[in-house]
Amino acid sequence: MLNLYDTHTRTLRPFEPLVAGRVGIYVCGATVQAPPHVGHIRSGLSFDILRRWLMASNFDVTYIRNVTDIDDKIIHNASHEDVPYWVVAMRNERAFTWAYDVLGCLPPTYEPRATGHIPEMVALMQRLIDIGYAYEVDGTVWFSVRSWKSYGSLSGQRLDDIMPSADAATLGKRDLHDFALWKAAKTDEPYWDTPWGPGRPGWHIECSAMATKYLGAEFDIHGGGIDLVFPHHENEIAQSCSAGDAYARYWLHNAWVTTAGEKMSKSLGNSLLVTEVVKRVRPIELRYYLGAVHYRSMLEFSYEALEESAVGFRRVEAFLVRAAEAAGRQLAMGVRSEVFDASMNDDLGVPGAIASMHDTVRAGNAALAVGDNTVAVTAAESVIAMLDVLGLNPYASHWSTSAAADDSRDKALGVLVAGALQARTDARARKDFAAADAVRDQLVEAGIVIEDTPAGPRWTVG
């Protein structure tokens, strides 16, 4: 039975889906103002592990991760470059897609963009205005926070303890805590037409509109980074629940990546961009490093720890290579340890799950040392099954460049070429030169370069 820590109730709760066998997840995706550093990618990776565990637990998962493709910083960056906002948004959306993909995150079932959902936002705002939870002033639509009595329930704050933003008094709202659902157009800014005039969406209304469009008025899990609890998710709940939608049943939040104890930020420069970090370690090693920490624990990033962690992962791969040699065949998917499954069911306890995987590697290595190949191969196949759930199975097609996969492919190629060269030698021995040449031509066509040496034919991939 899976238990998940629900930020809203501040308790571990048994996960019970709305519809048996199915799970709908909405994760707040990137605001595409700049390319991602490793801190940006942790949320997508944490919820990819949740999704994979739910799939391994036989759930049919619908996974929605949005793209916020309009906001102040996107507009600001675009005006600096003197290009439309969507040039900046699309360039960075591609950078995020690349980073998610390079780290082996499964593509979302659907990935809605905020600007593609203006009619849904207008409809939701109209509902809120009609029932008195929202009001319009000079083309800006405000949410009336005091009229929603449970405001603050997610973040555990009382409204009177929340400081309004510094510019709150100047904007014509009825209460300093009210937040914008829709922002009236400013000069030279992109806008969309609405019943209240031209403008652009506030961030919070985007997610309420997109989550319910794809997952329904009530859905299972809403996820995001811990920094989104307030105000973003608090405001999503206020908008959607006051409109009468039951909204998310579980709220899950991943912790930050920190450097020197601080939340990773752009001011740290480019060295932590995903594009840069994967020059230092292989992507599968970066995924192992980022995924191995419990999703609710802060991850203190350092290259030293990353490289140490990569060495640990290579030890696992080396065991798999040796076990495959001992098996004399390709390893199959085995059975995960009970400790692994129990850890994952305990609020995605990846650290415990990985510890159990390493225990299995140690047992397998000990078995290899005493020549007990059967035990070693069973252990290796169990390790593969555990890695697979974490998106770290080096034999999975996604990781075709990882060491274990390379190794097994090279071995397969070596066996095939050796067989062909033996056939050529045999053909020559019986003076069937046409057959010998045919073998040679076939190898050359496949890009294999053959060199006849006194010690026999040598080959390389040309």
Ligand SMILES: [Zn+2]
């Ligand atoms: Zn969101």
